[in-house]
Amino acid sequence: MLQIRPIERRDNAAIERIVRECLIEFGGNREGLAWADDSLHDLYTYYNSAENRAYWIVEADRQVLGGCGIAAFDEAQGICELQKMYLSSSIRGQGVAAQLLDQALAFAKQHYRKCYLETLLTMEAASRFYTKHGFNRMDGPLAGSEHYACDAWYIRDLHN
Template structure:
């Protein structure tokens, strides 16, 4: 029987995590510009999230890294608004409830760090992800918030915590 673990990112995860996240973005057909794909932070996720009111969690099964998700302040907005960031999982993990578990872990972290709202950006064709976001009460927005630099993401959502 396999063991599934959701845990904070470690420095030694950086290289493999960058590959996993970019592989998922390519698989999903996400543009390489104006999205998380080109974020320099993908190559140093531990350092990016090793800050106050930030966290990145990974999912691993039998010692194999399969994806993750994070919370950080939304750049350009009030300090009470965070962003759900870089939530991507390899295909073999999808459909097993891992996204829901990971989202709960991230939203709990956000609440515990005095955020009142959580923002996210996604692509219109990522229907499974959008269904999950709606399930946990993210509401669609008519326009983006903050300054993420992800101009190719055309769907924006916000949740009151």
């Protein structure tokens, strides 16, 4: 049975492996993307170091199958970022991503006005998913983006 729960320290290696596998699958294993993020080795500490950050794990039978996080992007403007939303290929297309997104956005609404995300055009299913769930495509990144290799950007108002 699938479960969505907050990240625990023991999840670090498994979720890093899933993120890296997904990035390799879609050509994202390079600088300028999540691949090179310092926090990728210890998502537990990163997402538990501030009240307005969180990360959720999808697991079945104690096996980590994916996850996603929320963290501040531009606190002054009330904008957070949906981060590191990756699922193992074995559970894609089963509605788990929608459940995970709902969890993340419910948290985001408590702290922010808008949710931003960056991705790759090669992740076509993800782009369709984000559009279906109320994210609007942008022409370019928001100022302050560290992922200069991303080529698709989305934003969503959290209170409409």
